[in-house]
Amino acid sequence: MGSADPGAARTTIRARAPLRLGLAGGGTDLSPYCEDFGGAVLNCTIDKYAYAFVSARNDDNVVFRAVDLGIEETFPLSAPSNGKLALHAGVYRHFVTKFADGIPFAATITTNVDAPAGSGLGSSSALVVALVDALRAYLDVPLGPYDVAHLAFFIERIDLGLAGGKQDQYASAFGGVNFIEFLSGDRVIVNPLRMPDAVLNEVETSIVVSFSGQSRQSAAIIDNQTAGMKSGTVRTLDALHQLKADAIDMKRALLQGKVDEMATILNRSWISKKATADAVTNPQLDALYEIGRRAGALGGKVSGAGGGGYMMFIVPPEERFRLVTALNEAGALATPVKFTALGCETWQVR
Template sequence: MEIYRSRAPLRISFAGGGTDVNPYASRYGGLVLNATINKFAYTSLVRSEQSDISVTSYDFDKTTHFCSSTLESPFSDACFVRSVYKHLMGQACGLKVITHNDAPPGSGLGSSSAMMVSIIGAFNEMESLSMNAYEIGRLAHDIERLELKQLGGMQDQYAAAFGGFNFMEFDGDSVLVNRLKIDPWVVRELEYNMILVYTQKSRLSSTIIEDQIKNVEDKKASNIDAMHQIKQHALDMKRVLLRGKTNEFGELLHEAWQQKKQMASSITNAELDEMYEAARKAGAIGGKVSGAGGGGFMMFYCEHNKKREVVSALEKLGARVESFKFELDGVESWRNQRVEQHLRHRLMIA
């Protein structure tokens, strides 16, 4: 019996987040610049002789069961595994599934969508489906947004599927992922000068996204203009990264954050504003909240040799600094024989 595993990277969004959400993407087109980091969503699958599927989530400390043939379950909450199983399993079979994530729920790092991509990756491996990154990203989006009705955009699923630095273009439901070839020294410079901090404040992104959607539907000029501006910042930021102008990248982070706050009133709050101002006074050129806003993780780009002072200022306000590196690969899956089978094989040889 084999174990099928998959991992999908989480992402930080530099600029353009929110323009990948309809109806804005349909009416005006969206642009997003993001990059994946070495924090992952993991899935493990093992075939079982039982007729049910058990799904254990370490993040939520609970186990869900559903029938492999009828998909019926006593639990009413949305189950990513059940939805993926319905789409990708050719024949009913029992399974034991374990999922866990390197970031807490509500982190703003796209952890929910990365988990969906990770689950699809594990089923893709088990069923030998040979799905490509676009197909995985599309299925993850369609299940999460259309079937399960979870509000959000399109960047997270494709970031987890492709990995690396990506400039994404959205036109309604059409997605084009442009993978950026950033010079290695630029990547290292970003890692050296950037700080990723957990604010210790979780947030419900759907509430913030509801506000953004309503502002677009109501044609509020100031909010829509702010979204136009952050879309332009995504384009400008891509250009400076490709040219290795890292300090200009930090300055654009600051400008993009000022515009993002205009998209909806719930994007920031007093605690986040205090952290941001403290970081700027200590030597951060710019920064922003990763994801929809309201809490989760924040990122900052620091002036030369000012990183230590910025870290100290943020820690005094209760933020938790997280080390990270950029991850250039997208979803990965593999299979392995169980340990006891390896041992049995070795004993037979001996």
């Protein structure tokens, strides 16, 4: 795609990438399952974001800042090193190598995220998408949303070796409600779902998310799931086959506006999800699920790999206030959600 002249960019670039809710199929985007069998997920982006800001500097330093974590690291251009902010450094290094002729450029790269790490909302991958898109715009590199998503996946999963699947990067780059297929040969097909506003409003008004109060370390869970895939463990593979079937069924129910059926599929997926690895659930999550069901939820499951983070529930809109109240009284921060139609957005400030 050619290199760019970082000296030509003297404005501040801002990017925001939406977080996502995984409605069905999560786990089938992991390797080697998606290469061997083909994966499918249904997800939607919500109005929580990862932000990345890139500004030029007048000295010979590169500065990485994560204001939500209270971390700031400064490195000389002669030796930009690894520190605590591995995602910042990984994206920066890749752009220097691939798009700036290997010449480090002085910049301040600042980020923050609307949800804690380990939330199960794809926050880490959304942050990488925001960083990639911000540096793409800063260096004027011609990358489309498929390119941005693939590059974010490559940096996070291959370059940095962080465990996880592929759905988060594509959801964040494209935005909206998407049925995403993950095929052999590293092929990904994003299918945007279009539905009447009345259907979208009904589904949106029927969803409640609740933070369990504990962030989870997804790597151990994903490693456990991956080991089951590689060894051909029947319990793991059967559960993943069911999760993929649930994604297809959930897409059909969503397009038809059958919220009750979506809740049934959500419950079924939660059972299958728990069968993929022992650490997917714990007593706190099980208790939260039961509180939700007693307060009127028709269905629920954890968002993301499991072990903590956010749980999502489907509830009749008339019962939503009761559900939110019960979850909050139990100490789990519960809120409605707002869907977003746009993926990662980037703009410049002079």
